[in-house]
Amino acid sequence: MRTLYPGTAGVTYLDSAAVGLISTRVRDAMTAVLSEHQQLGIAAAPSWREHAGHVRASVARLVGGQAGRIAFTQNTSTGLATVTNGLDWRDGDNVVVPAGEFPSNFYPWLQLRRRGVQGPRGRRDGRPRPGRRHRGRPRRPHEDPGDQRSAVLLATATT
Numbered sequence: 001m002r003t004l005y006p007g008t009a010g011v012t013y014l015d016s017a018a019v020g021l022i023s024t025r026v027r028d029a030m031t032a033v034l035s036e037h038q039q040l041g042i043a044a045a046p047s048w049r050e051h052a053g054h055v056r057a058s059v060a061r062l063v064g065g066q067a068g069r070i071a072f073t074q075n076t077s078t079g080l081a082t083v084t085n086g087l088d089w090r091d092g093d094n095v096v097v098p099a100g101e102f103p104s105n106f107y108p109w110l111q112l113r114r115r116g117v118q119g120p121r122g123r124r125d126g127r128p129r130p131g132r133r134h135r136g137r138p139r140r141p142h143e144d145p146g147d148q149r150s151a152v153l154l155a156t157a158t159t
Contacts, residue, residue, distance in 0.1 A: 077104045084108040091116030 007021040073079035097120035
């Protein structure tokens, strides 16, 4: 495994949440795409779309999903904005964001408060306020406890 990541030679590398090391396989794939672009320009796009379809299918198999439901985004912030604005959020839904989350991974969830979504609680830097604990809203008598949805952000900048 270490041979795939030359930057780990002689060190233990733990910071993979922000701009992490890329593997030699990623470097080789990027070089191939850039060479194709250099030679063919936009005429290379059909090949790129075909390859993206194969990668989408591989990711779907990995996560037990459907290829048509796998999306690629240019970065984490764009992906989070797509999710936060693309789901049918309802009053009382809840978002949990880990303490110390990277600000650009925290702010999109903050915008959901305008739609009645509870959470995240925290300071502007994404860290929870000392002594504050979110208890959620009381359930209405007609609601099933399973009706409330929650989103939990798992990939954090502190991992």
